[in-house]
Amino acid sequence: MSMFSIFGVSGSAISAQSQxxxxxxxxxxxxxxxxxxxxxxYKARQVVFETVLMDSDASAGVKVNAIREDQSPGRKVLDPNxxxxxxxxxxxxxxxxxxxxxxxxxxxxxxxxxxxxxxxTAKTLLLKTLQMGQ
Amino acid sequence: MFAQLTSALDFxxxxxxxxxxRQRVIAxxxxxxxxxxxxxxxxxxxxxxxxxxxxGASQGAAPSSSPPDARHIPLASLTGELGxxxxxxxxxxxxxxxxxxxxxxxxxxxNFVDNAVRYESTLRFINGxxxxxxxxxxxx
Numbered sequence: 001m002s003m004f005s006i007f008g009v010s011g012s013a014i015s016a017q018s019q020x021x022x023x024x025x026x027x028x029x030x031x032x033x034x035x036x037x038x039x040x041x042y043k044a045r046q047v048v049f050e051t052v053l054m055d056s057d058a059s060a061g062v063k064v065n066a067i068r069e070d071q072s073p074g075r076k077v078l079d080p081n082x083x084x085x086x087x088x089x090x091x092x093x094x095x096x097x098x099x100x101x102x103x104x105x106x107x108x109x110x111x112x113x114x115x116x117x118x119x120x121t122a123k124t125l126l127l128k129t130l131q132m133g134q
Numbered sequence: 135m136f137a138q139l140t141s142a143l144d145f146x147x148x149x150x151x152x153x154x155x156r157q158r159v160i161a162x163x164x165x166x167x168x169x170x171x172x173x174x175x176x177x178x179x180x181x182x183x184x185x186x187x188x189x190g191a192s193q194g195a196a197p198s199s200s201p202p203d204a205r206h207i208p209l210a211s212l213t214g215e216l217g218x219x220x221x222x223x224x225x226x227x228x229x230x231x232x233x234x235x236x237x238x239x240x241x242x243x244x245n246f247v248d249n250a251v252r253y254e255s256t257l258r259f260i261n262g263x264x265x266x267x268x269x270x271x272x273x274x
Contacts, residue, residue: 002154006161013165020168049169060162062169111168114239118161121250125157128257129150133264 003129005059006122012052012061013115019064020047020108027096034084035092041074042094044101070095139267146260148186152179153253159222160246163237170233174225174242182221 023045035041050065072095080089156177166172227236 002151002158006158009158009161009165017168049166051166051169051172059158060166060172060175062166107168114164114167114243118164118246121246122157122161125250125253128254132257132261 003122003126005054007119008054009059009061010115010119010122012054012063014112014119016047016049016062016064017108017112017115021105021112023047023067024101024105024108027101028098030094031096031098031101033094034082035074041092042096043069043071043074044094044096045069143260143263145187146256146263149183150253150256150260152177152182152186153249153256155182156249157246157253160242160249163225163242164239164246166235167237167239167242168235170235172235172237174227174237175222176225176245178221178223185221 027044030042033042045067046069047067048065049062052061052063053059054061073092074095075093076090077093078089079085079091082091085091156179159175159177163174163176225236225238225241228238228241
């Protein structure tokens with residue numbers, strides 16, 4: 001029945017959005033990490049969403065296709081006294097942009113709330129359908 | 135005899151199935167609000183309903199595979215003739231987006247609530263009609 005597949009669709013959406021929140025949390029936690037002398041700092045991660053057809057053309061769920069690392073170079077700060085400084089005295093920080101991550105977090109949480117509301121409404125309507133005729 | 139009693143319920147039954155279909159399409163749109171390249175779909179309810187009632191009227195006289203018995207109640211196959219795939223169109227894009235996503239979340243939320251209320255009202259119509267028939271059968 002059409003209404004039951006709504007749970008699959010919205011379930012896939014909240015799962016994908018929670019993975020996105022997970023990635024945002026990882027990025028924010030590692031925002032101040034510095035690299036070792038080899039220069040390999042933490043690179044910010046982003047999720048890539050992809051539509052996945054559930055059973056027919058009308059049911060389109062979503063899944064996380066891949067988690068990509070942002071390849072832009074990390075911020076270099078001149079600090080020769082730091083034990084993690086490289087040969088020229090620069091310390092490489094991560095390339096996480098905290099403002100962007102906060103915007104991502106707000107968008108992910110709004111999407112999550114919307115999809116939870118869709119599931120609740122579908123559940124209410126199905127329960128009322130079960131009581132039809134009584 | 136039963137066909138005359140329940141024929142008025144056919145219309146609301148088809149409407150209920152189509153409303154559930156539309157609910158699923160709108161839920162898919164809301165789930166894919168962040169997916170790049172996703173184009174929003176919508177069900178053209180008026181066309182789908184017209185197709186369903188037209189198909190039902192022409193198919194009402196067609197017998198099933200087994201020879202018809204006078205005691206058999208004719209049941210039309212709803213999912214086959216309702217054919218929601220033909221009325222599934224694309225929603226008009228309101229704001230262009232850089233990643234190719236055409237879902238307008240505010241409009242989808244409004245459609246979802248609208249469709250949910252109409253689903254519930256169709257349920258109430260069916261309930262009221264079946265209670266009327268029951269009270270007529272009981273002779274009150």
